[in-house]
Amino acid sequence: xxxxxVGALFAVLLLGxxxxxxxxxxxxxxxAPAAVKEKVRPKAVNFAGTVALSNCSGSVVRTPDSxxxxxxxxxxxxxxxxxxxxxxxxxxxxxPSTRGFTLLNASGSGVGTLRASKIAYGTMTxxxxxxxxxxxxxxxxxxxxxxxxxxxxxxxxxxxTAITVVSGYWKRTYACNVDGFVYRLKEGxxxxxxxxxxxxxxxxxxxxxxxxxIDNATGKVVAVNNTGNEDGQExxxxxxxxxxxxxxxxxxxxxNYAQETYGIVPCIGTGNKFDLDRAGCALPxx
Numbered sequence: 001x002x003x004x005x006v007g008a009l010f011a012v013l014l015l016g017x018x019x020x021x022x023x024x025x026x027x028x029x030x031x032a033p034a035a036v037k038e039k040v041r042p043k044a045v046n047f048a049g050t051v052a053l054s055n056c057s058g059s060v061v062r063t064p065d066s067x068x069x070x071x072x073x074x075x076x077x078x079x080x081x082x083x084x085x086x087x088x089x090x091x092x093x094x095x096p097s098t099r100g101f102t103l104l105n106a107s108g109s110g111v112g113t114l115r116a117s118k119i120a121y122g123t124m125t126x127x128x129x130x131x132x133x134x135x136x137x138x139x140x141x142x143x144x145x146x147x148x149x150x151x152x153x154x155x156x157x158x159x160x161t162a163i164t165v166v167s168g169y170w171k172r173t174y175a176c177n178v179d180g181f182v183y184r185l186k187e188g189x190x191x192x193x194x195x196x197x198x199x200x201x202x203x204x205x206x207x208x209x210x211x212x213x214i215d216n217a218t219g220k221v222v223a224v225n226n227t228g229n230e231d232g233q234e235x236x237x238x239x240x241x242x243x244x245x246x247x248x249x250x251x252x253x254x255x256n257y258a259q260e261t262y263g264i265v266p267c268i269g270t271g272n273k274f275d276l277d278r279a280g281c282a283l284p285x286x
Contacts, residue, residue, distance in 0.1 A: 045214050047108040049150045050168035051101035056080035057169040058101060059212040060114070060134075060141065061221055062149040063265045063272075068139035070272040072149060074101055074114065074132040075261070076210030077226050078124040085124060088189050091286040092122035093274070097132060103145060108171035111145050121267070121274045125284045126193045127259045128226040130210075133272065150212055153220040154265050157181075157196055162216040165198075165225050165258070167208040174208070175216075176201035185257055187227060187240035196223045196258040197242075204228060204256045213258045221261055228256030 051058045051074055058076035066073075078092075079085050082099055086092055097116040105111050115135045122130035138149055157178050165174040176199045185195040196213065198204075204211070204225055213223035232253035233239035240257060242250040266280030276285045 045164040045166065045173065045216060045219070046106040047104040047166060047168065047171065047173075048106040048147050050104050050166050050212065051114065052104065052110070052168040052171075053080055053099070053101060053210065054082075055169075056207065056209040057167045057211040057225070059166070059168070059221065060103070060138075060147070060149040061131075061152050061212070062138060063152055063268050064154060066138065066149070066268075066272055068142075069137050071117065072114070072134045072136055072138050072141055073120065073268075073272055074116070074134060075152075075212065075221070075224055075264075076130045076132075077224060077259075078122045078128045078130050079226070080210045081119060081122050081130045083119070083122075086122060087124075088191075089125055089284070090123065091125065091284050092119050092130070093276075093286045095119045095122075099132060101132075101134075102168070103141070103147060104168050104171070105145070105147060108168075111147070114141070121283065123284050124190050124192075126191075127263070127283070128190070128192055129224060129259060129261070129264065131264065131274070150214070151220045152261050152265050153215060153218065153222045154262055156262055157215075157222040157260060161222070163198075163202075163222065164214050164216055165202055165204055165208060165211045166214060167204070167211045167225075169207040169211075170205070172208075174202040174204055179255075182242045182257065183245050184243040185227075185240050186235045186243055188235070188237040191243075192226075192259055194260060196260060197252075198256050198258070200255065202256055203254070223258035223260050225256070225258045229253050 099116040102110040116132040179199045182195040211225040235241040269275040
């Protein structure tokens with residue numbers, strides 16, 4: 001919960017609108033040995049599949065097992081929900097919603113409005129996520145707009161990975177690396193487990209809350225941007241602090257964070273329905 005745009009919990013609901021873009025690059029080699037050719041080439045990261053909310057950013061996402069005829073899902077932060085910030089221990093599950101999302105194409109232009117049928121899952125306990133189920137299927141979105149959903153990675157992120165934070169709200173990207181992982185990230189009333197810390201190059205701002213964090217090499221979503229320490233304060237709203245296994249507290253002013261998303265995948269079953277009792281699902285229950 002950083003700024004309304006960055007992940008700032010509180011700022012999230014206050015801010016306004018803006019614009020700005022960015023991209024990624026790729027390269028190529030000739031006649032390289034087989035071992036070199038096997039390397040995964042970075043994919044160009046753009047805005048296709050991201051969405052703009054009224055106060056935050058988000059993305060249309062799928063699991064590896066999602067089917068074209070399944071209702072599509074939109075991922076954002078728990079603190080971006082129209083229901084307000086869920087309190088510690090609170091989980092929003094299977095709650096009706098008619099929220100609209102502006103779908104963006106590769107260049108960041110809005111191409112249409114997607115509509116929610118419900119908040120499938122949302123919480124700010126242990127993590128900071130919201131997942132909306134839409135009235136449209138993946139096949140319908142691709143047929144109408146030519147845009148595919150972003151895939152959720154199934155593995156824990158890796159330190160040093162080159163990533164891009166893609167904000168549909170600001171139509172702006174931020175490129176940096178995974179600096180490391182935080183045992184516990186504490187902000188005000190909320191505590192998040194095993195958070196991703198960015199290197200200093202990702203200076204996300206309010207409104208980037210809910211932005212997908214994309215692995216440049218695979219194009220898959222590995223986390224969702226949610227907060228940053230704005231003023232150097234310790235563990236206060238908009239100023240999260242890092243707490244290690246021994247309870248030691250570290251404050252990193254100007255550093256931003258995200259919540260891992262691989263743990264969402266085991267909780268989604270047939271038909272893209274959340275089932276918190278599925279094997280491997282460790283998300284908090286209502």
